[in-house]
Amino acid sequence: MCKIYAVASQKGGVTKTTTVLNLATALALMGKKVLVADLDPQGSLTICAGVQFPDKLTHTMYSILSAALNEDRLPEPSEYIMKCSNFDLIPCNISLSAFELNRGHEIGAERALQTVLEPLKERYDIIILDTGPSLGILTVNAITASDSVIITVTPQLLSAVGLKLLISTIRKIQKHISPSVKIAGILMTMCDTRTNLYKEINDIMENSYSQSLRIFKTIIPHSTKVGEANLHRQSVVTYDKQSKPAQAYMNFAKELIKHG
Numbered sequence: 001m002c003k004i005y006a007v008a009s010q011k012g013g014v015t016k017t018t019t020v021l022n023l024a025t026a027l028a029l030m031g032k033k034v035l036v037a038d039l040d041p042q043g044s045l046t047i048c049a050g051v052q053f054p055d056k057l058t059h060t061m062y063s064i065l066s067a068a069l070n071e072d073r074l075p076e077p078s079e080y081i082m083k084c085s086n087f088d089l090i091p092c093n094i095s096l097s098a099f100e101l102n103r104g105h106e107i108g109a110e111r112a113l114q115t116v117l118e119p120l121k122e123r124y125d126i127i128i129l130d131t132g133p134s135l136g137i138l139t140v141n142a143i144t145a146s147d148s149v150i151i152t153v154t155p156q157l158l159s160a161v162g163l164k165l166l167i168s169t170i171r172k173i174q175k176h177i178s179p180s181v182k183i184a185g186i187l188m189t190m191c192d193t194r195t196n197l198y199k200e201i202n203d204i205m206e207n208s209y210s211q212s213l214r215i216f217k218t219i220i221p222h223s224t225k226v227g228e229a230n231l232h233r234q235s236v237v238t239y240d241k242q243s244k245p246a247q248a249y250m251n252f253a254k255e256l257i258k259h260g
């Protein structure tokens with residue numbers, strides 16, 4: 001049975017895209033059939049996955065979501081799903097911001113992605129959704145379409161503080177739109193476990209959230225290897241599989257499957 005995960009956070013720069021890319025690669029290396037979808041108009045995942053000219057694509061997340069909302073017939077998956085080295089991708093580009101601006105208020109807008117993904121579930125073991133830094137209609141679509149949300153938190157005060165808003169948004173989606181969506185857990189990323197900052201934020205997370213939510217045992221370390229891998233349009237898992245962040249993402253994939 002296919003499982004859909006959204007990787008979300010109310011903030012930018014907290015490793016959502018990196019986590020999607022590396023989790024997808026790690027799961028693919030474990031033999032899973034994986035689809036990733038880019039719901040951030042900045043298109044970072046699309047670029048990191050190796051798409052060279054996102055602005056020249058005929059079909060993107062924007063055209064597919066618009067077709068779903070218009071109740072038009074969707075194109076064949078082979079027309080809009082791209083094959084990357086380890087996984088498949090529904091790409092996007094900046095045009096996706098028009099969905100947020102122009103279509104978000106329409107009836108059914110929050111379920112457009114669910115409509116797109118439903119027929120794809122029989123083709124994949126796992127679908128992972130990358131989201132942008134706002135809690136607007138695109139992120140609401142991703143959470144609504146998912147079975148579980150993975151929340152990334154970095155050891156910075158604002159990352160931990162904004163978490164409340166995201167959790168309350170997920171609770172509202174559970175209440176009003178999609179009762180079955182769950183929070184898979186909180187993934188601590190970009191961590192240097194020796195610093196006081198990490199220790200303090202970790203204490204805040206343990207004290208405030210560990211009773212009600214899973215905090216994943218795997219911690220993704222801060223490492224310059226991640227930036228190097230990005231530069232080469234690769235996941236760190238394929239760029240340097242012995243490196244600490246690569247091993248951590250492999251462990252995270254195993255932990256996620258175990259508690260799936």
Ligand SMILES: Nc1ncnc2c1ncn2[C@@H]1O[C@H](COP(=O)(O)OP(=O)(O)O)[C@@H](O)[C@H]1O
Nearest residue numbers: 012013014015016017018190221222223226227
């Ligand atoms: N474990 C890590 N160690 C060091 N830098 C990281 C790590 N994970 C991500 N980064 C860097 O942090 C920046 C933001 O990551 P990104 O995944 O784009 O965040 P988001 O999608 O939440 O905006 C990128 O430049 C990325 O290379």
Ligand SMILES: [Mg+2]
Nearest residue numbers: 016017040044
């Ligand atoms: Mg991103």
